[in-house]
Amino acid sequence: MARSPFPSVPTRSVDVPTRSVDVVVTDTARRGTPLAEVVAEGERTPHDAVLDDLSATRAPGEVQVLPGSEGPGWLVGVGAGGPRSYRTAGAAFVRAVQAAAGAEADAGGRPAVTVQVRLPAGATVDEYAAFTTGVVLGGYRFRVTGTEDPPRPRRIRLLTDRARTDGRADAGRADAGRADADRADAVARAVTTARATALARDLANAPSNVKTPDWLATTAERVTAGTAGLSVTVRDERWLADNDFGGVLAVGGGSASPPRLIEATYRPRDARTHLLLVGKGITFDSGGISVKPAAGMHLMRTDMSGGAAVLAAVRAIAALRLDVRVTALVPAAENMISGSAFRPGDVVRHHGGRTSEIENTDAEGRLVLADALAYGAARYRPDAVVDVATLTGAMKVALGLRTGGLFASDDGLATRVAEAGARTGEAWWRMPLSDEHTPDVTGDLADVRQAPPGPGGITAALFLREFTAGLPWAHLDIAGPARAETTYAEVVPGGTGFAARTLVELAASYT
Template identity: 60%
Template sequence: MRNPLPPVPGKLLELEVSADLRRGTPLATLIAAPSEEDGDAGLEEIGGVRPTGKAGDVQTVPTGGTRWLAGVGDGEPRHYRKAGAALVRAVSAALDEDVKAGEKAFRAFAVELPEDAGAEHVEELAFGLLLGGYRFTVTAEEPKPSLRTVRLLTRHERAVPAYEKVLERVRELAAAASFARDLANAPSNIKTPAWLADTTARVAGGIPNLTVSVRDEKWLAEQGFGGVLAVGGGSAAPPRLIELEYRPRGATTHLLLVGKGITFDTGGLSIKPADGMHLMRTDMAGGAAIIAAVRAIAALRLPVKVTGLVPAAENHVSGSSYRPGDIVRHYGGKTTEVGNTDAEGRMVLADALVYGIEKHKPDAVIDAATLTGAMKVSLGVRTGGVFATDDALAERVTKAGERVGEAWWRMPLLEDLAETVQGSLGDVRQAPGGPGGIVAALFLREFVGDVPWAHLDIAGPARADKTYADVVPGATGFAARTLVELVASYA
């Protein structure tokens, strides 16, 4: 029986650097916008087209050696990312048109780099090219011809090795974002906790120093993972705990990464409105980012010990669903008063945080989760929120995000609200009311003890409803690149 899903992880374009243009390869040229002093007169026509140079503006040239002109604005590196993403989408559309017209499908194109392009420009351009054309479609149709290779052309042959070195890192970072997108986009009738665990084990296989252990519902019950079992108790698909361990020789620093893995979220008995429920297949985007990041960290052979934990469950509605008013005992013994079964992410994270800290004794802990809709109100849908007990760790996260093009904003852990999560029937209250993102973070803080900890709430940027930069509608893979870069900062 044919697998109804496209391959997971999907295959990225091949990127190569050369000083030579192969005959017959369609060519794209990058064009900077004219300065204010020059105005429109600063750009000459190319093949009958006067380029704008506006970042992300792609124009088709009807005659001459160049087929596309892609604007890079004022030449800032981030504009190269926008140009690369828009270009790969335009070239893919041209390929589709050629095929429909009965012409021979081209599978490669070349991009001519400006003479002043540096390594940072090549890096940003590569991110755009690799991720801007991302597609995930479940269809009975045969795959259409698609692009396979992009050749970056430089006039400086001596620069080729340096650019190739840049691309080695970018390929893994882009692959992490793409893999995280694949996992989050997969439909939940296939993406059960068991599927997520099996896929993780398969993809991690063969990577040196990386192992995956999958814990089933019987093990979770024996060990006392009350939060995971409560959330997953209403579903016919039982929960799993996915544990990734990357153990390079000689590593002295150990980081614990924990990701929310709710493979579908109905809200449980506190059921969600129907209008947006179909989007809840991406409610495991935090777990997807952890899985993809640990795989990339191992593939890059970073000299840092990393453990990844993804508590995976489906929050469903049935006679065995957990209820508002229940008291749940977590791993380690702490009890939670349940106020809202739709606040399930913090329930599964609490178990995993205590377990990971107790077992692995890490130097720092970072969790990632689509935790609260409140963060979309606070920061919009393109910026992630960072809550942290350690200033240096918070700064590492935001700086790592800057380096890979993901925006983060430090949020406060307000001590005046800390008492609101203290319970009366149990130790803590799960959903006491108040500012949602902050209260959720304060709840999680109750389970991390004294270890430096950062909580990344990605409810806003984890999915998109329109195209921008290297993002297309659907899951964005947000946080995967930041986590890899964060770990690299400890190397």
């Protein structure tokens, strides 16, 4: 395959993973360290008069800045509480702290590198974890730049109920100590899962002149290298041809950057359940010969958000040492236009022998997923299969930009996915696998039709089901929530990392 004569941007110009703030739990407050107080509705605090003067509502994410002699302070509203409100509050708080640090640096000062936060008395373990998620992700920022990063706090200290402002900790009962330990464990775990989301964002946001399939594969190797129990194997185009990955080779055939299959394996000794995760890894999607409109095409650097979520999730699963075996597959390819691009009307043969009739080269994601699903199901016979993809515009129309589409052949697996998302703050809505549309997937020239008529999200899911060997299977269509144009809660514009936290929590549900 011909190589491009033009050099790509050096890979060192993209720093992955980006640095995120550390969050720890402590029962010792520090004098002179900026302090934020999180205030809930109906809770009496020493700051009630100030809040009244400011007409503060204490709504989730409302931040009041209170300059003081020892630096700025903040009052952060959390409303009636609950994980969702605490995520929103954590994100709003960290953005306010970053803004204060930038203003102080611009004025010639030295911003604090550590900030401490007092949550309301009795805040639950889940609320500590949710606030942490908001802090880690709310201030996320990805740029490819030659300038220095703006000043930002590096550590957030969450004070427990026993912490006092005189630098000591109240002598607490043994059960209070256990509660603090539980909070610390929950916060540490929340940091790991939030960083999985951040890594998925990094991979999705990386520009496509850097993010070739080979770059994605070598980056996967690099960022997982220090994770105990996790190994990554990269399959090249020759291996793909020898093993009949006709879908991946067809989609990647028009690009000067050949496709790859990334295979990550985590296998703890005593695991009783094997989970197969498959993520779409289209590093750029021009639509191929069925070319996309120019408007919005630049966003197609995020068309591998499903693969990013899968890679980030398996890294976090291994880091948390969850007692579940996980195999992650990411078929990576560029869908480009050239003399070697695949065409509407072509027939491709997938791993395992099943053939697909090509009707639209812009429906390429299901072709690469079909190969990986067939390979993973046949080789590993896992207990459950989950694929993740920015697959269809139909899901954006049906569910909008903040909810993922959930299709499943197994009710128990569907429930696990939905509940995992609810626990981590990612919303899923189960969609029907309507059997009346199954005949639409049957091909005339080949075994199956790649882009059959009918409701696009449903028929795409039915197409993928043909390659799952009857195993319990869920398909997560994240075409809507994988990207954001505005800031809300812990989400910032760009790739969102959606689904990574759900996959980690799903794996945890099997332990």
